[in-house]
Amino acid sequence: MPVSAPRALHPGAWWVWALSLAVAATRTTNPLLLGLIIAVAGFVVASRRSDAPWALAFRLYMYVGAVIVASRVLFRILFGGVDGGHVLFTLPRIALFGSITLLGPASAENLLGGFYDGLQLATMVICVGAANALANPKRLLKAVPGALYEVGTAITVALSVAPQLVESVQRVRRARRLRAGRARGLRAIKGIVVPVLEDAMNRSLHLAAAMDARGYGRREYLSPRLRLLIAFCVLGGLVGISVGIYGVLDGTSNWPGVPMLAAGVVVAGAGFVLGGRRIQRSVYRPDPWRWPETLVVASGVGACALLFGTARVDAANLYPSLNPLRWPEVSPWHAVSLLTGVLPAWLAPRPPEVAR
Amino acid sequence: MIEFSQVTVTYPDAPRPVFSGVDLLVEEGELCLVTGRTGVGKSTFLGLINGLVPHFTGGHLAGRVRVGGLSTSEHPPREFAAVVGVVGQDPLAGFVTDTVEEELAYGMEQLAVPPAVMRKRVEETLDLMGIAELRKRPLRTLSGGQQQRVAIGSVLTAHPRVLVLDEPTSALDPVAAEDVLAAITRLVHDLGITVVVAEHRMERVAQYADRVLYLPGDGSVRSGPPAEILATSDIAPPIVELGRLAGWSPPPLSVRDARRVAGPLRERLALLSGVRASFESAGTTLEARGVVVRYGEVLAVRGVDLRVGQGEIVVLMGRNGSGKSSFLWALQGSGPMSVGAVDVGGTDPRSLKPRHARRHVGLVPQTPGDLLYLDSVDAECAQADAESGAAAGTARALLDRLVPGIGGELHPGDLSEGQRLALVLAVQLAAAPPVLLLDEPTRGLDYHAKRHFAEVLRELASQGKAIVLATHDVEFVATVAHRVVVMAEGEVVADGPTKDVVVASPAFAPQVAKVLAPQEWLTVDEVADALASEGPA
Numbered sequence: 001m002p003v004s005a006p007r008a009l010h011p012g013a014w015w016v017w018a019l020s021l022a023v024a025a026t027r028t029t030n031p032l033l034l035g036l037i038i039a040v041a042g043f044v045v046a047s048r049r050s051d052a053p054w055a056l057a058f059r060l061y062m063y064v065g066a067v068i069v070a071s072r073v074l075f076r077i078l079f080g081g082v083d084g085g086h087v088l089f090t091l092p093r094i095a096l097f098g099s100i101t102l103l104g105p106a107s108a109e110n111l112l113g114g115f116y117d118g119l120q121l122a123t124m125v126i127c128v129g130a131a132n133a134l135a136n137p138k139r140l141l142k143a144v145p146g147a148l149y150e151v152g153t154a155i156t157v158a159l160s161v162a163p164q165l166v167e168s169v170q171r172v173r174r175a176r177r178l179r180a181g182r183a184r185g186l187r188a189i190k191g192i193v194v195p196v197l198e199d200a201m202n203r204s205l206h207l208a209a210a211m212d213a214r215g216y217g218r219r220e221y222l223s224p225r226l227r228l229l230i231a232f233c234v235l236g237g238l239v240g241i242s243v244g245i246y247g248v249l250d251g252t253s254n255w256p257g258v259p260m261l262a263a264g265v266v267v268a269g270a271g272f273v274l275g276g277r278r279i280q281r282s283v284y285r286p287d288p289w290r291w292p293e294t295l296v297v298a299s300g301v302g303a304c305a306l307l308f309g310t311a312r313v314d315a316a317n318l319y320p321s322l323n324p325l326r327w328p329e330v331s332p333w334h335a336v337s338l339l340t341g342v343l344p345a346w347l348a349p350r351p352p353e354v355a356r
Numbered sequence: 357m358i359e360f361s362q363v364t365v366t367y368p369d370a371p372r373p374v375f376s377g378v379d380l381l382v383e384e385g386e387l388c389l390v391t392g393r394t395g396v397g398k399s400t401f402l403g404l405i406n407g408l409v410p411h412f413t414g415g416h417l418a419g420r421v422r423v424g425g426l427s428t429s430e431h432p433p434r435e436f437a438a439v440v441g442v443v444g445q446d447p448l449a450g451f452v453t454d455t456v457e458e459e460l461a462y463g464m465e466q467l468a469v470p471p472a473v474m475r476k477r478v479e480e481t482l483d484l485m486g487i488a489e490l491r492k493r494p495l496r497t498l499s500g501g502q503q504q505r506v507a508i509g510s511v512l513t514a515h516p517r518v519l520v521l522d523e524p525t526s527a528l529d530p531v532a533a534e535d536v537l538a539a540i541t542r543l544v545h546d547l548g549i550t551v552v553v554a555e556h557r558m559e560r561v562a563q564y565a566d567r568v569l570y571l572p573g574d575g576s577v578r579s580g581p582p583a584e585i586l587a588t589s590d591i592a593p594p595i596v597e598l599g600r601l602a603g604w605s606p607p608p609l610s611v612r613d614a615r616r617v618a619g620p621l622r623e624r625l626a627l628l629s630g631v632r633a634s635f636e637s638a639g640t641t642l643e644a645r646g647v648v649v650r651y652g653e654v655l656a657v658r659g660v661d662l663r664v665g666q667g668e669i670v671v672l673m674g675r676n677g678s679g680k681s682s683f684l685w686a687l688q689g690s691g692p693m694s695v696g697a698v699d700v701g702g703t704d705p706r707s708l709k710p711r712h713a714r715r716h717v718g719l720v721p722q723t724p725g726d727l728l729y730l731d732s733v734d735a736e737c738a739q740a741d742a743e744s745g746a747a748a749g750t751a752r753a754l755l756d757r758l759v760p761g762i763g764g765e766l767h768p769g770d771l772s773e774g775q776r777l778a779l780v781l782a783v784q785l786a787a788a789p790p791v792l793l794l795d796e797p798t799r800g801l802d803y804h805a806k807r808h809f810a811e812v813l814r815e816l817a818s819q820g821k822a823i824v825l826a827t828h829d830v831e832f833v834a835t836v837a838h839r840v841v842v843m844a845e846g847e848v849v850a851d852g853p854t855k856d857v858v859v860a861s862p863a864f865a866p867q868v869a870k871v872l873a874p875q876e877w878l879t880v881d882e883v884a885d886a887l888a889s890e891g892p893a
Contacts, residue, residue, distance in 0.1 A: 052454070052494075138453060142465075156452060175726035177690045178719050179783065180711030180743050194729040198769065203449050209412050210450035214511065215437030215466035282468045284461030284478070 006350040008050070011135030013293040017300030018131035021341050024304040025123040026249050027311060028318040029116040032330045033338060034123045038065075040303075040342045041130040048344065049133050050351035061129025065122030072118030077106050085109040086325060109322045116320070142283060153211060157204050168199045230275040237268020292348050299343040306337030357518060357550045358382040358405060360577075362419035365400060365409065374400050376575040377419070382567065384517070385548040387541070389561050389582065392571030393591060393802045395772045398554040401571065402520050405552060406440035407433045424517050438467055440518045441511025445526070447503040448495070456482075456498075456506050457491045463514040477513045485509040485539050500676045501532025505539055512543070519543065521553040525560055526799060529675045529828045530863045533560055540564075556802055559593035559831060559867055562586065563610035582609055591803045594831055595867040597880040601887070614871040622872055628886045635838035635853070637665020641822035642687070642717075642791045647696035649682045649846075656682040658846040659696075664791070664822040669813060671833045671854075672826040673864055674843035680826035681722065683843070684793045687824070688719040700791055711743065718784035719793040720777070725768070727780050733771070734764035736783060744787035755782035758812050773800035774809070781812075792816065794825040798832050810836045834858065834866035834878035854878065 018041065025037050042058075049055040077091070085107030093104040137159055141152060172195045176188065241264035247257025310333040311318060320328035360380045366373040374397040382388050390398050403409035407428035410417045421428045424439045441463075444450045453459045460481055464474045482488040485505045490498065498506065504524055511519065524540070525533035541564050543549045552569075555561045562568075568585040570578040578585060583606035586596045592607075595614055599607030602621045608614035642664040649657040657679040664670050672680045685691025687698055689705035690713070698704050705713040721727070730736045737751035744750070755762060759778040762771065768779060777797055784792070798806050806829075813836050817823055827833060833840060833854065840857040842850040842864070850857050855876045859869045868877055877883050 136454070160452065171721075171723070172726045174685070174690060175721050175723075177710045178688065178714060178721065179727055179740070180709075180714050191729045195726050198725070206444060206446070206449040207452065209408055209433075210442070210444060211452055212412060212433045213406055213408060213437060213440075213442045214452070214463040215434045215514070216452075282465055282471060282474070284458070284465055284471065284474045286471075 006352045008136065008139070008287065008351055009048075009134070009296060009348050010287040010289050010293045011137075011140040013289075013296045014135040015131045015140065016297045017341070017344060018127045018134070020300035020304040021130075022124040022127035023249065024307045024338065024341075025120055025127065027307055028334075029120050030318055030320050030328045030330065030334075031116060031119055032328050033318070033334055034119045036330075036335060036338050037123050037341070038126050040338060041127055043342055044345045044348075045130050045133050048348050048351060051353070052136065055133045058129050058133035061126050061132070064129075065126045068122045068125065069115060069118035072114040072121075073111055076110050076114035078102060085323070109325055112325070113322055116322075139287060142286075153208060153216065156211070157207050160207055161200055161203050164203060165196065165200050168196050172196050172199075226274070230271050233267050233271025233274065237264050237266070237271055240264025240267060295347045296344040299340050299347065303338050303341035306340060307334060310334060310337055357384040357386075357424060358552070359422045360404075360419070361422075363404065363421060364418040365397075365404065365415055366418075367415040373575055374415075375404075375577065378575075378577045380569070380577055380579045382550060382552065382569075382579075384550055385544065386550055386566040387544045387564055388550070388552045388567045388569060389558065389565040390552060390554040390569045390571065391558055391589065391591060393573060394556075394774060394800065394805060396571040396573040398571060399522060401569070401577070402442070402522050402552065402554055404428065405518065405520050406436040406442055407431065408442070434466075437463060437516075438514050439516055440520060441508075441514060441516035442520045443504075443507045443511060443522065443524065445523045447507035450507060451495045451503075451510075454494055455491075456487065456493050456495060459495060459506060459510045460513050463511060467514055469514075474513075477515070481509045481513050484512070484542070486535070499532065501528050501535050504528065504532075504536050508536070508539065508543075512549075516549070518550045518552065521551065523555055523800075524553060526556055527676075527796075530830060532676065533557075533828075537561065537564065556800065557829070557831075558586075558591070558803075559595060562593050562596070563613075565609075583607055593803075593867065594880050595871065598868055598871060598883065601880060601884055611867060611870045614867075618871050622875060624890070625872065625875055625877065625883065625886060628890055635665075635668060637668050638820075639666050640664070641666045641668075641700065642824070643699045644687055645697050645699075647683060647686050647698070648694045649679070649686050649692055650694040651682075651692070656846055657686065660843070660846070660848055662687075662824075662841065662848075664824055666790075666822060667817045667820050668838050669817050669823045669825070669836050670839045670841060671837040672824065672841050672843060673828070673830075673833065674849075676828075678843045679846035680843055681795050682846075684719060684795050684824065684826055687791075688717045688793055689713045690719070714784070714789060715744070715787045716789055717791045717793060718787060718789040720780050720784055720795065720797060722795040722799075724777050724780035727783060728768040728776070731767055732764065733762055733766050733768060733779060736768060736779060737764075737786075740783040740786040746786050746788070751782045751786040754785050755779060758782055759808070772805075774802075774805035777801070777809070778812075785816075790820070791822045791824070794823070796827055797825060798827055798829045806832055807835075830858070830864050831866050831879075833864070834868070835881070840864075 021037055021041055025034060028034065045058050049058070079102065086109065087105045087107050088111065090105040091103035094102040096102060138156070141156060169192065172192050176191050240260055244257055244261025244264050247260055313333050314331035317329050317331045317334065320326060358381070360378050363375055363378040364373050365375045390401055392398055400409050403413060404421050405423060409415060411432050417429065423436065426436065426439060428436070451459055452462050457478060460478045461474055464477065482491055485508060487502065487505050487509060490502060490506070495503065495506065508519070508521070521540070525536055528536065537560060540551060540553070544551055553561060562582055565582045567579060568582045570585050570589045572578065586592045587605070587607050595609065595611065596607040599614065604617050608617060640663055642662070644660065644662045647657055647660045648655065660683055672683065674680055682691060686693040686696070689698070689708065690710065693706065698706060700716045703716060705716045708716065728736055730739055734752070737755060738748070740751040741748050755778060758781060759775055762775050762779070768776060771779065798809065801809060810832065813823055837854045839852065840850070840854050841848055842857060855878065858864050858866065858878065859873065859876050866878055868879055868883065
């Protein structure tokens with residue numbers, strides 16, 4: 001086991017690891033396997049996150065996940081009144097126009113289907129949350145290609161102003177009480193939203209001006225035609241990548257996934273190179289890429305690849321049957337595959353302590 | 357180094373240009389103080405130097421601004437990053453990264469400085485600004501003075517030849533302001549950097565300046581040596597006012613210069629006595645006992661007692677973060693208070709609903725704009741009347757008495773700092789509270805606005821209101837306070853009549869007191885009154 005001094009792992013490594021887990025989650029609706037992925041992500045976050053503000057966001061993603069699951073199930077109750085199956089309870093049916101009805105009988109199959117779907121989405125959201133909690137988003141931004149200068153400015157401003165927004169809400173709410181204004185409820189919203197938005201607006205402009213004055217996005221002159229070409233390459237390439245990823249992940253569709261993905265990467269890459277070449281930057285004490293980074297990436301990608309590789313073994317266990325209703329079962333192959341994803345809890349170096 | 361030729365700036369919808377036909381030259385290695393009343397365009401002037409005006413703010417620039425050979429009309433602000441370093445009013449609002457070290461490196465990264473050079477410059481700058489022990493600290497946890505020094509350091513790493521600072525010390529307590537100013541003067545003298553600084557508290561900066569750029573507000577800029585410009589300008593620090601009164605020419609700019617010529621004045625004044633009578637209160641309006649405010653593990657206020665009489669003006673002073681604001685909020689009843697009792701006319705405002713509490717204690721917070729949310733001055737006034745249960749027109753009448761002639765249709769966001777403060781004060785006074793609390797009210801006010809505001813406070817006190825204000829502004833304290841309470845680490849370390857507390861203190865003594873010590877004079881007005889009563893000798 002590599003022992004090393006506390007340091008922050010390269011944010012890119014955490015993102016690859018987390019996204020690999022998220023991709024793995026797309027391949028199963030088995031609640032036990034999804035739960036395993038959440039547990040793996042949660043365990044690694046708990047053992048390797050720093051005490052910086054962004055690291056505390058993980059809990060928020062867990063809440064979002066819970067809301068997703070709950071709303072999926074509620075929607076199944078609301079819209080999915082299908083006869084048949086094991087009816088758990090029956091609500092009075094409300095007929096809308098045509099054949100559309102609300103409520104009605106709620107069957108175990110239907111609700112479980114909603115639960116599985118919701119849990120799958122929630123797992124992916126939680127994986128993204130894990131990456132956010134483990135990697136400093138601002139350090140990741142340093143790796144953003146120069147061609148995305150405007151997007152980079154917007155994200156940096158948003159990341160800096162968002163936490164301040166919370167503070168300014170608290171400050172304005174406190175100030176509202178001085179005027180005997182309501183601090184809660186609909187009528188208070190104007191009294192709070194107006195000063196807070198004004199504040200956020202001013203801060204954003206300040207920050208953007210400060211970044212400009214300190215040389216952010218310095219570039220040589222580009223001809224309009226070249227700029228158009230860069231924009232086309234970047235946007236077209238990204239669309240290609242999105243379509244390609246959809247094709248790759250959705251095993252059933254006839255999309256030409258892999259070639260689309262490859263073409264997209266090439267076009268977008270060309271755009272980034274064209275645009276980035278004109279922007280000169282350097283990096284202060286760049287996050288090094290050492291063995292732990294490679295191992296973390298390998299464990300994430302490995303978990304995902306192993307799951308995909310073992311998918312043919314006990315394929316039924318990946319998508320537990322709803323009709324007929326059965327208990328979901330876990331094949332040991334799948335469980336072991338996913339458990340490789342937990343290794344970063346020991347492989348990654350301990351995060352540095354934040355001085356107070 | 358900085359060259360303006362025939363510069364005219366016009367904002368859209370403005371009746372007349374902010375600057376018209378300005379010509380001026382700032383030499384290399386000068387410390388240049390930009391002065392003028394609020395709203396004459398100091399920020400616009402600073403923005404012109406690196407091209408943020410008009411590239412970022414809009415508006416039209418005619419003429420030419422050249423800095424280090426580059427013209428702002430041909431290059432966007434980001435290409436000036438290696439030539440001009442800009443630090444805004446609120447350093448926290450300009451920070452891009454999370455920690456001190458990353459912030460220092462940020463500008464260099466954008467300029468593609470090689471990594472080895474960056475490491476070296478970061479270390480040098482940490483030492484130069486005296487912030488080496490803060491290198492790993494998150495920026496949000498720093499104190500105001502530390503933040504300001506980090507902000508200056510973060511633009512210095514790009515090795516600019518010009519440094520532009522907008523109000524670098526106005527939010528700081530006197531000691532932190534001294535630290536920042538010491539760092540700035542070191543840059544000028546040791547590195548030959550040209551510094552352009554705008555500052556309302558001229559008394560802090562004037563003595564270090566090589567040149568003063570005075571903006572009278574008619575679109576012109578007067579440039580010259582400080583003594584010459586300040587001798588005639590309509591805003592001047594107290595020490596210059598004293599010099600004018602005593603007929604010293606050229607007027608002294610530092611306490612040392614003034615003391616060397618003040619001998620005869622001190623002899624004259626020794627025979628006279630000050631007219632400031634000690635304050636005798638008619639009765640107690642506000643009484644707080646054992647106030648403790650706790651935020652989690654941190655004790656912000658540790659058992660403070662305060663008694664304020666009817667018609668008394670009490671000032672809270674102390675470092676940033678010494679618990680002044682927390683104490684004021686606890687007194688009002690809206691802020692947290694762990695232990696303690698507050699008594700205003702027999703009731704504790706804490707036990708009342710907000711709309712009743714504000715009839716006992718009114719508080720004007722540090723950012724008065726937080727209280728305003730409607731789209732015109734008239735709407736705010738009408739809303740204040742409704743909230744206070746006062747007769748229609750009460751708030752408007754109060755506002756007209758505080759600052760006459762503010763258009764009712766104006767948007768509160770378009771008011772000057774002084775006007776906005778007056779509006780918030782009117783809103784809070786509409787409820788007719790016997791106690792008024794103000795947190796840092798003089799931020800952003802020029803000398804005229806401060807003088808007017810002091811008159812307003814004295815008038816309110818003469819009507820019997822008890823007033824407590826927290827401020828760093830020692831000159832303002834000298835003009836209004838009956839009593840000064842100094843806080844440190846959440847405890848009261850001094851409490852007494854203004855003269856007793858302030859005169860002997862190196863940090864809190866106003867300039868006049870320092871010049872005329874050991875005699876106890878606080879303000880130019882006191883001295884003027886005494887000299888007038890002297891009669892023909």
